[in-house]
Amino acid sequence: MYRRSRRYQQRIESLARGRVAKERARLEGHHPDYPPELPELRRVIEITDYDTGIPVTHRVELYRSNRIDCYNVWIDGGLWQNRICWSRVLEGVRKALPRRWRDR
Incomplete structure (x- = not known):
């Protein structure tokens, strides 16, 4: 095994003390019990199309699904997709x- 110089050994000990202090601060810190419950209706997109001369509005509603990064999507009151990102x-x-x- 190689010998460690005094400066190298001091540096190793200093880094170890820093790791212990960081871990102690992490354990003693404030942690919420659970993340807040997501609302049932998470996002709404309203699209108004003026191209036809008569304004047509479409409503896209994104509801909570069983995954946090996905939605159940309803368009104009009808289900379009379940669990879509x-x-x-x-x-x-x-x-x-x-x-x-x-x-033109």
């Missing part, structure tokens, strides 16, 4: 409402 919701909105080019 946020990026897939935005993809669906993007595909459902394509660009409309004006006639």
